[in-house]
Amino acid sequence: MRAFLHGFGMHVPERVVTNAEMAARVERTADWIEGACGIRERRWAPAETSVADLAIAAARDCLARLGVGASSLGLIIVASGSARPGFPGPASEVAVRLGLESTPAIDVPMASAGGLFGMAMAAEMATHFGDVLVIGAEKMSAVIETGALDPNTAILFGDGAGAVLVSARPGPWEVLDAVLHSDGQYRDSLAFDWSAPLRMNGLSVILQAARKLPSSIEEVLTRQKVAAADVSVFLLHQANQNLLVRVAKSLGIPVERVYSNVARYGNTSSASMLIAAAEWSQANAAGPVVFSAFGAGFHWGALLARGV
Amino acid sequence: MPNATRRERLLRVLKTVTTQPLPADDEESLFESGLLDSFALPDLVSALEQEFSIKVPDRDLNPRKFDSIARIDTYLQDHAS
Numbered sequence: 519m520r521a522f523l524h525g526f527g528m529h530v531p532e533r534v535v536t537n538a539e540m541a542a543r544v545e546r547t548a549d550w551i552e553g554a555c556g557i558r559e560r561r562w563a564p565a566e567t568s569v570a571d572l573a574i575a576a577a578r579d580c581l582a583r584l585g586v587g588a589s590s591l592g593l594i595i596v597a598s599g600s601a602r603p604g605f606p607g608p609a610s611e612v613a614v615r616l617g618l619e620s621t622p623a624i625d626v627p628m629a630s631a632g633g634l635f636g637m638a639m640a641a642e643m644a645t646h647f648g649d650v651l652v653i654g655a656e657k658m659s660a661v662i663e664t665g666a667l668d669p670n671t672a673i674l675f676g677d678g679a680g681a682v683l684v685s686a687r688p689g690p691w692e693v694l695d696a697v698l699h700s701d702g703q704y705r706d707s708l709a710f711d712w713s714a715p716l717r718m719n720g721l722s723v724i725l726q727a728a729r730k731l732p733s734s735i736e737e738v739l740t741r742q743k744v745a746a747a748d749v750s751v752f753l754l755h756q757a758n759q760n761l762l763v764r765v766a767k768s769l770g771i772p773v774e775r776v777y778s779n780v781a782r783y784g785n786t787s788s789a790s791m792l793i794a795a796a797e798w799s800q801a802n803a804a805g806p807v808v809f810s811a812f813g814a815g816f817h818w819g820a821l822l823a824r825g826v
Numbered sequence: 827m828p829n830a831t832r833r834e835r836l837l838r839v840l841k842t843v844t845t846q847p848l849p850a851d852d853e854e855s856l857f858e859s860g861l862l863d864s865f866a867l868p869d870l871v872s873a874l875e876q877e878f879s880i881k882v883p884d885r886d887l888n889p890r891k892f893d894s895i896a897r898i899d900t901y902l903q904d905h906a907s
Contacts, residue, residue: 719889720864721864722888724867724868725864726887728865760865764869
């Protein structure tokens with residue numbers, strides 16, 4: 519693997535859905551919601567906005583920040599667990615709306631961990647394809663509004679998209695290593711198919727995530743002989759503030775080392791890690807950086823990069 | 827009849843991860859009673875590993891194995907020395 523992260527981009531819808539608004543809909547209190555997940559507000563997109571719309575906005579932000587045109591891209595990867603079912607997926611629409619008519623575009627229909635899996639795949643594929651734009655885009659409001667609102671899940675999710683440009687050309691962060699894992703025996707613990715409300719066995723999801731996130735991080739750090747204490751920042755899937763705190767505790771690092779924006783955006787599934795990276799990277803660059811995510815499947819893993 | 831020492835240690839661990847009184851019935855669900863929530867459960871598993879010097883493998887990370895005092899005690903009986 520010889521790949522570099524050149525920069526990030528993000529987009530979140532304008533509409534802010536506060537805990538007060540959500541509390542009225544799920545018959546809980548705003549304080550209960552914040553205590554359960556650390557989320558104070560989330561963003562929801564209008565009904566007419568699609569996953570592809572969100573993805574394109576993040577892609578354009580990423581390309582604009584880097585000052586590069588879409589014509590330089592050799593491959594596009596779009597991760598989403600909330601794109602409408604059927605084919606084609608959003609990747610081909612994203613590509614053509616960026617002005618690309620023959621550039622390969624791949625869908626990764628994977629919630630939560632999709633952004634990480636896309637990044638890891640891009641790091642392996644960049645040598646062959648050239649610059650790879652990875653996007654995680656989610657319209658989770660459409661997911662949770664399928665059927666009656668479940669207080670235990672409706673409070674968690676928000677809409678948004680994040681993007682990263684991965685290239686074999688030298689850039690600000692070199693990708694050192696990545697580990698990816700899947701275990702289908704828990705595929706029913708977190709599942710959604712548009713025919714019924716989202717199903718989530720919170721006990722199983724949190725129990726597994728609280729173990730597998732730190733273990734995959736330790737796996738990649740051990741392989742590269744990097745101590746957790748020497749990592750500048752941990753950019754994790756923003757599932758729940760309580761989970762981020764437990765991951766920090768398991769790794770023996772200060773919780774401040776784990777970037778968190780879950781209070782402002784909620785859980786934006788496969789977009790969340792890239793949105794966190796887009797915010798963090800505006801003021802930071804140095805040191806080893808760990809990306810990690812866990813989600814439905816279960817799929818999980820970690821990627822280690824370092825500032826060049 | 828569970829080993830008293832093991833059970834006492836188990837109850838001591840449970841008290842470290844919850845502020846609620848422990849159920850009188852060993853078969854009562856710790857989740858349905860609200861004694862353990864999704865974030866207390868990982869803490870319980872970690873505390874059990876530490877107290878009993880065991881490693882709960884990922885394949886055993888099934889909430890049902892830790893749903894009651896009796897079930898946890900059975901797990902410890904099978905896995906803790």
